[in-house]
Amino acid sequence: MPCRDRVRGKGPIVEISVGVREVIVAHHQYIGYDLKPAGELSWTFRASSSAASWLEKLALIMQLVPAVRNAPRVIYCAKTNRRWDRRMSPVHLLNTFDASHIPRVGWTREDFGSVRLWHHQEIPDVLCELESARHYAGEVLQMWYSMQAVYPGLAKGGGLPLHCALIEREWTGVLLVAGGGHGKSTCCRRLPQPWNALSDDLALVIPGGEGTFFGHPLPTWSDHMDGRWAATWNVKRGAPLRGVFFLEQANHDKAIPMGQGQAAIALARSASYVTTRDGLRRDRAREMRKMFFGNATLLARSVPSFTLRVNLNGSFWNEVEHALDGRR
Secondary structure, three states: OOHHHHOOOOOOOEEOOOOOOOOOOHHHOEEEEEEOOOOOOOEEEEEEHHHHHHHHHHHHHHOOEEOOOOOOEEEEEEOOOOOOOOOOOHHHHHOOOOOOOOOOOOOEEEEEOOEEEEEOOOOOOEEEEEOOOOOHHHHHHHHHHHHHHOHHHHHHOOOEEEEEEEEEEOOEEEEEEOOOOOOHHHHHHHOOOOOEEEEOOEEEEEEEEOOEEEEEEEOOHHHHHOOOOOOOOOOOEEEEEEEEEEEEEOOOOEEEEOOHHHHHHHHHHHHHHHHOOOOOOHHHHHHHHHHHHHHHHHHHHHOOEEEEEEOOOOOHHHHHHHHHHOOO
């Protein structure tokens, strides 16, 4: 069962308003959606006409609403049939999109399978070039990879993308950090009320000012690739973080305090796992790892971390509650 179906309670913890629900441009000349989590960070996703339907599917999965902001943009465009030339500018891909302010030369690119990202040092916008996908699962894989366009700005803004579950209880957000197959989804399925699971695989950590951090869910992309097409995630809904728990499978449930240094290393490693792909340039990967470690250090200083030993038949949430209550 997708985590979205497990969200319960009277309402969102943090619901950031991003604009009215209306059609802002007719005939798909170009469309746009805002991603505005807590804090100061924001992005606008826009698409040229050739990628409009693709972006609409992404917006449905992430519950985005039409753009009303002037934020750094991720511009999606479908690849043309022109033969690739290293001297070619990506601007020709934009067709009906207004590219008057976009430089013609000086671009660098990163390849992620059927997704190519174009960066330019003079502007914050990122161009995302999409190959033609043969089936819906291929489109979802592109959506997954296209989030790489968001992560550099996230890192510069003090945030982290983490391989974790995001759960909450009564205005308390908790991260369950672990690799694949280590029990994140199982823990989410077993949560009793009043706990809610907001995501079970990925989350954004956003600085909220004055030493606070918010967790925002990201989609479990494999759900859609495996045919669970109805699952959606409200990415703009955030929870103030009160604890970070690193999962370990064990015979008995137990939360053990973790040192800030150890937590910072583990958090930075998780962020690097999410962002380090074969297509990422070495210099950019090195720069992002450095920023992630600095951001992880600040998170570890502000939010207590624990090793959470979990028995799959136990009541691990009691250990989480006791650990958090001891810090209040």
